[in-house]
Amino acid sequence: ERTPPAHYVEAPFKNGFVYLSTQMTPALEGEGYARELMRRVQELRKKADLMKSDRITLFIQTSAELNALLKTHEAKIKDKCGAASVTLSSRGPTLSYPFVDEEPIKNEKIYIGFEVKK
Numbered sequence: 001e002r003t004p005p006a007h008y009v010e011a012p013f014k015n016g017f018v019y020l021s022t023q024m025t026p027a028l029e030g031e032g033y034a035r036e037l038m039r040r041v042q043e044l045r046k047k048a049d050l051m052k053s054d055r056i057t058l059f060i061q062t063s064a065e066l067n068a069l070l071k072t073h074e075a076k077i078k079d080k081c082g083a084a085s086v087t088l089s090s091r092g093p094t095l096s097y098p099f100v101d102e103e104p105i106k107n108e109k110i111y112i113g114f115e116v117k118k
Contacts, residue, residue: 030069033105034077037070040103041081041112048099050082054116058083059097061111064090084117 004010007023041058050056058081062070067088070077078086097113104110 026069027072030072033066033108034070034073036105037103037110037112038077038080040101040105040110041077041114044099044101044112044114045082048116050116052082055082055084056114057117058086059113060086060088061091061113062088062108066108066110083114 002010002017004019008019008021011018011020037060045054045056058078060070060077067090070088074086074088077083098115100111100113102109102111
């Protein structure tokens, strides 16, 4: 009888067993928030009737802790969301942007604001 180490699950395959860690790391959590944030920005772009080629100036307001997690994914957020620039802040003027939305993701409130880059 085999017992996988703590925080691992075991799955058999033809040539043996695969072990997968189930432990949530800050890097994985940051990636999850970044992916969900990108999806929400894409929804907001769709509501604004933007084309894929339209570039935006993106402002994201979150907690300081979440900003630190998202900072490592800033380039990917910029690329996937069609942003000319991305500003991550724990406070800021989201209301001054023409397109604004408040998005709860897990236990965080994220404010998204953007304008079309001319």
